Amino acid sequence: MDYDPDLLRAFIAVHETGGFTRAGKRLHLSQSAVSHQIRRLEEQAGTALLKRTTRSLTLTEDGEEFLRHAEQILRAQDALAIRFQRSAVAGAVRFGVPESYVGDRLPPMLARFSRQFPAVRLDATVDTYLTLRDQIDAGLLDLAVTLSLDEDPASPLLRRTRFVWAAGAGFDVAAHAPLPLALAPRPCLHREVATRALEEAGREWRLAFTSLSQQGLRAAVKAGLAITAILQEDLEPGIVEIDAEAGLPPLPQASFRLLWSASGRTPAAQALAGQLIESCDAASA
CATH class of the missing domain: 3.40.190.10 (Periplasmic binding protein-like II)
Known part of the structure; x- marks a missing residue:
């Protein structure tokens, strides 16, 4: 069965914001439109994904599992869109990454990126999570991998x-x-x-x-x-x-996420972000 990406985004928005009204504001939809999308999604899935009470909105057991698959599907779609964008990619990317994320897979991935986008100059920095955040805020980096203790919908999820x-x-x-x-x-x-x-x-x-x-x-x-x-x-x-x-x-739980500077969403940085997301999906498959 093919799931409509708009329905998946609505489901994730409801989970991350904690309600239909707040999810609607994020998605620029009415509360009733979001509620309708969730109802359609649950009908497609054949099970309840959310547990609703007058005071709270939580995931069911099936909803927890569905969330993981939905996030993976949308990450793959975002990576595909970035990977095969038609415009020529050139310029420079100032990229920051913490030592704990480097591992064995990141250097080969960065090497593949450089071969695939020879007109892009990649400047990589390894530093602490907090220093990388400061450098993003100061505009010294375009894109960074950071570790977050909070659910941050503005920062794409890499892995939990x-x-x-x-x-x-x-x-x-x-x-x-x-x-x-x-x-x-x-x-x-x-x-x-x-x-x-x-x-x-x-x-x-x-x-x-x-x-x-x-x-x-x-x-x-x-x-x-x-x-x-x-x-x-x-x-x-x-x-x-x-x-x-x-x-x-x-x-606590934590998650590795991508953090952008205010002016960092250049085509070159978007291409690197796509490869990072793609490599995370391949590693978890």
Whole structure:
């Protein structure tokens, strides 16, 4: 069955804004038009996607799964539109990416982009999440991958992730002693996530190891000097996730998203964004 992209966008807008009226404002439609679109979509799907009460609007279990597929379909359509745009692409793209996103797949993808768009000069910068946001706001970058703790409909979703507590294998969390942490200096999103969670839970902590280097922090964790907060996909041999039995507070979900500067949506930057979205879809397939 083919799903109308307009219906999928309406469904995602209702989920992200939390209501039909707010979704209608985003989509420039009336509340009744959005409600009609959701009703048509549920008829096509053959199941309820939203749970409605007088006070709240939430996804059903089927709605949660449908949301993931809808986001993937729309990302693929956006990537296809960007990838095969007819205009000649030239110019420069100032692109920022955090170290945690680089991995093994990003450099080959950037190399493919350069081969496919030889008239585009790609200037890539690797920095922290917060620094990249500042550079976007200052107009020093056109496009950046950033990590967000919030649902931000203005920033295209690349992939979802979550923070976890991580320690060296065999690390013993002492119940009453201040928790030793390995963290980067401020400003650092990982540091903010970890310390906020502990302070809200009333758990004492101390800074046992600090480094600007991710490699240095991981070495300290592996050696058993401290624990840290990292993304789940950054776990590696010698570093394990500490589960709730250790008495640590839960850490938040997060998502990698694309962030644009005010003047960054050039054809060249749009082409790079399309390749980034396309590579994420291929990796999750």
